[in-house]
Amino acid sequence: MELEMLQHLGAGFEAAFTLTNMLFICGGVTLGIIFGVTPGMGSVTALAILVPITFYMSPLAAIAFLVGINKGGTSGGAIPAILINTPGTPEAAATALDGYPLTQQGKPLKAMKTALYSSVCGDTFSDCMLILLAAPFAAVALTFGPPEFTSIIIFSFTLIAALAGKSLIKGIMAAVVGVFLSSWGLDPVDGSARLTFDMVELFDGVPLTPMAIGTLALSSVIAQIFALKKSGEGAKVDTSLDKSDSFREDNKLPPREFWGNWKTLLRSACIGTGVGMLPGLGVSLAAFLGYGAAKRGSKTPELFGTGTIEGIQATEASNSAVVGSNLIPTIALGIPGNVAAALLIGAFMIHGVVPGPLMMIEHGALVYSIFASMLMANLVHLVIGRIGITIWVKFVQIPKKIILPVVTVFCFLGVYIPSNSMFDVALLLIFGAIGYVMRKSGFSIVCLVIGFLLGPMLEMALRQTMLMHKTDLTILVTRPISLVFLLLTAFFIWHFGFRGRIGKKEPAKEAEQAGD
Amino acid sequence: MRTHRLLAAAGAIALVGSVVSGAxxxxxxxxxxxxxxxxxxxxxxxxxxxxxxxxxxxxxxxxxxxxxxxxxxxxxxxxxxxxxxxxxxxxxxxxxxxxxxxxxxxxxxxxxxxxxxxxxxxxxYQMSLVGTPGKPYSTFKELIAHSKANPGINVADMGGMSKAFVNFIAKQEKVDWTAIPTRGGGEMVPFLLGGKVDFAFSGGVHQKYGEKMIVLASFLSNRLPLAPNAPSTQEMYGVAMPxxxxxxxxxxxxxxxxxxxxxxxxxxxxxxxxxxxxxxxxxxxxxxxxxxxxxxxxxxxxxxxxxxxxxxxxx
The missing domain is CATH 3.40.190.150 (Bordetella uptake gene, domain 1)
Structure with a gap:
């Protein structure tokens, strides 16, 4: 089994180690870091607007490119958090706690290096877990039928609604609206038209691309434009780096100091990987859980928040470890772990690859090439991230009045080019407005998008169950795996709905922004 | 000399003629x-x-x-x-x-x-009705006989036209099939190979599975080139899918x-x-x-x- 896996991985490296593929990985990681560093952007925005570009790539190059973006974006957010105390991405919020004090002490480079190395460590650990676990998980999932999928999807809904937003009720409402939007179009069983208003454009339902770009990217731009109008650009930040010898000495990161905290790195990588495997739990939650656990486990917890590199390691290893492991449910079950994975599922489908238990069998060679590309991307990430460290700093200084119009243009291009349709552009505008209202009123956009993606899966699984078992729904409780997930669902609803929620303070405000 | 000139003239006329007529x-x-x-x-x-x-x-x-x-x-x-x-x-x-x-x-x-x-x-497109080896039926005829003895067996369709054709055959043969909707080949294949349905409609995906799937009938006006022994719905019922x-x-x-x-x-x-x-x-x-x-x-x-x-x- 292990040997076979290594052979597959070897073949994967062979397929992935081409110049084109390397260029796409490098491009992806670089773009990801830039988006992560740029204020108000982040990897989800980058993925949403760049997925349409991958229409024109080979499946391997497309996924390698997108995974590169996700990796770069997750670590890039740490840079503005460290330099100007403004996290580029919500998952880097905890990085600012110790990163910014280090900058104030004149050690910004040291903090940035720590963040980068920790990210790559967490990421690599998580990718290894993905490679080890994806095949056995998929083998188990292959025995699942519609009843099991029905229960698992119901369970995923509960987790997402409970954890992705500020309130369970608002989360459920957003998810329900997402499911409702996904029900438009031709009925999958008998082909009758549902809410299509006699428009052929709506036969396949609301298209994902304008929906995702509108709610996730465009609405964020709109929100920032209004904020900009209210408060102005703010003072120009000075992020120029000192060149003196003492500065250089202060910013050295001796390997012994970095690896001295290997326990923290490992702990955070495990937390991030675990969070990534469960659907709906955000990257930001992983970051705060990792930081919290490191503080509790430390011999010197009083140093946390004053500029200890252990705090940065704890956060960055944890949030980057989500990136690999959230592909486990994606590949094994076809259920996205979070919004980034949901967008990746969209990209897979474009290339005729249906994520789910059969993917390992049907497209095994492609999957292992993707795994190989992910490991290669980690190395690329380390090299590019380190070489470019003085360049990324410059992106922190770009004023929003320049960034926002550029991103707006990309939103429109991403929707129009693959569809050639002004109808889709109109949808983009509508969803941009809906997303803005949701942001302002505290409804989780993440819940909306995931509800939109899971809705059709739930409908199909439930209707298949009913047809196969002649409308006898007791099958949902007589099949053991199905029963386990239904009981878990009941437990979580009781736990979150009636007993208050775990980790209420920190993860709540973060995850709300996870769509940014 | 003369012949040359004649030939040139003829050539010119032919050229002009063809340009005009084919404008x-x-x-x-x-x-x-x-x-x-x-x-x-x-x-x-x-x-x-x-x-x-x-x-x-x-x-x-x-x-x-x-x-x-x-x-x-x-x-x-x-x-x-x-x-x-x-x-x-x-x-x-x-x-x-x-x-x-x-x-x-x-x-x-x-x-x-x-x-x-x-x-x-x-x-x-290679639309067909497919089954798997190891079932009590390996031809269309046997499938119908099996269906008559076992009402309610499951068939995977892909919605729309494929469902209509499956229902049409069931009606013609007076058999009772339950049509299970699937989202294309990606979902039909695990259902069929995993035994969750008894047989299935395929838009052509079965060709990738070689011996693992058996073509029972072609939905086209002709038999499938790769399965010449399976009858077409055109021969049996006078209807065919486009x-x-x-x-x-x-x-x-x-x-x-x-x-x-x-x-x-x-x-x-x-x-x-x-x-x-x-x-x-x-x-x-x-x-x-x-x-x-x-x-x-x-x-x-x-x-x-x-x-x-x-x-x-x-x-």
Whole structure:
């Protein structure tokens, strides 16, 4: 089994180690870091607007490119958090706690290096877990039928609604609206038209691309434009780096100091990987859980928040470890772990690859090439991230009045080019407005998008169950795996709905922004 | 000397003559042609269309540009085509089920089959009814006998037309099947191989599984080239699914332009790159001339009308 896996991985490296593929990985990681560093952007925005570009790539190059973006974006957010105390991405919020004090002490480079190395460590650990676990998980999932999928999807809904937003009720409402939007179009069983208003454009339902770009990217731009109008650009930040010898000495990161905290790195990588495997739990939650656990486990917890590199390691290893492991449910079950994975599922489908238990069998060679590309991307990430460290700093200084119009243009291009349709552009505008209202009123956009993606899966699984078992729904409780997930669902609803929620303070405000 | 002059004169006259008589057709094509593919980039039909457009570019001497207009099972792109000028500069590469079954059963679709000029057939989807080895039935006949003894066995369909045809057969044979909807081959395959359904409709995906799947019947007017022993629904019930795809233009396309396009398609489908892509996706070439294509469409309409009426899709 292990040997076979290594052979597959070897073949994967062979397929992935081409110049084109390397260029796409490098491009992806670089773009990801830039988006992560740029204020108000982040990897989800980058993925949403760049997925349409991958229409024109080979499946391997497309996924390698997108995974590169996700990796770069997750670590890039740490840079503005460290330099100007403004996290580029919500998952880097905890990085600012110790990163910014280090900058104030004149050690910004040291903090940035720590963040980068920790990210790559967490990421690599998580990718290894993905490679080890994806095949056995998929083998188990292959025995699942519609009843099991029905229960698992119901369970995923509960987790997402409970954890992705500020309130369970608002989360459920957003998810329900997402499911409702996904029900438009031709009925999958008998082909009758549902809410299509006699428009052929709506036969396949609301298209994902304008929906995702509108709610996730465009609405964020709109929100920032209004904020900009209210408060102005703010003072120009000075992020120029000192060149003196003492500065250089202060910013050295001796390997012994970095690896001295290997326990923290490992702990955070495990937390991030675990969070990534469960659907709906955000990257930001992983970051705060990792930081919290490191503080509790430390011999010197009083140093946390004053500029200890252990705090940065704890956060960055944890949030980057989500990136690999959230592909486990994606590949094994076809259920996205979070919004980034949901967008990746969209990209897979474009290339005729249906994520789910059969993917390992049907497209095994492609999957292992993707795994190989992910490991290669980690190395690329380390090299590019380190070489470019003085360049990324410059992106922190770009004023929003320049960034926002550029991103707006990309939103429109991403929707129009693959569809050639002004109808889709109109949808983009509508969803941009809906997303803005949701942001302002505290409804989780993440819940909306995931509800939109899971809705059709739930409908199909439930209707298949009913047809196969002649409308006898007791099958949902007589099949053991199905029963386990239904009981878990009941437990979580009781736990979150009636007993208050775990980790209420920190993860709540973060995850709300996870769509940014 | 004299003969030379005579020959030159004759040559000049012949040249002028041919230019005058062929004025309209000779003009075409003089600018790039847009080829609509009504599917998302990356799918089988779009991949075929991209390679075909390059071969057509070679043979027509002008650029043939693919424009994807996905949506509604091909209905969005086909609506655009129906509303374009029949000048030969807007054509579509499409499966004919989009132009027959969809306008027949969806009243929101604004075009009719008669809104199109069928130029030339290119290839054929391999629609069939498939089972797995190790079942008590390995032929269509045995399946029917088994179904009569075991009412309520499950068959996976892919919605719409495939469901109507499955129901149609069940009605003809007076058997009781439960049609389970699946989202295409990606979902049908694990259902069938995992034993969650007893047999299934396949749009051609079964060809990738070799011995693991058995073709029980062809849904086409012909038997499948790779399964010559399985009967077709045409022989058994006189109905067939529209499996052909090809190049289509809006109605009113001038006959000489139609002939030019038809000739270009005929050469293009033997292009080495196009042959390679068809081999990779395991779809057979099936060139249809304009005349044959018209006949196929006419037969298809009769078939579909019969099926849709018998299964309640139209009154």
């Amino acid at each position: 309209i057709a000779a003009d075409y094509p003089s600018k790039p042609i847009t080829m609509i593919v009504p599917w998302k980039p990356g799918g089988t039909t779009e991949t075929m269309g991209q390679v075909l457009s390059k071969a057509l570019t070679k043979n027509l001497g002008v650029k043939v540009l693919v424009k994807t207009r996905p949506g509604g099972g091909g209905a969005v792109g086909s609506t655009v085509l129906a509303n374009s000028k029949p000048d030969g500069y807007t054509i579509e590469f499409v499966g004919i089920s989009t132009l027959t079954w969809i306008p027949m059963t969806q009243k929101a679709v604004k075009y009719k089959t008669s809104d199109f000029t069928f130029v030339a057939g290119v290839s054929q 499996g052909d795809n090809g190049i289509v233009a809006p109605k009113g396309l001038p006959a000489d332009i139609r002939a030019k396009l038809e000739a270009a398609v005929k050469v293009s489908i033997d292009d080495p790159d196009f042959t390679k892509i068809l081999e990779r996706i395991k779809f057979p070439k099936r060139f249809l001339s304009s005349k044959e294509f018209d006949q196929v469409v006419a037969d298809t309409l009769v078939s579909l009308n019969k099926v849709a009426k018998a299964t309640g899709y139209i009154k």
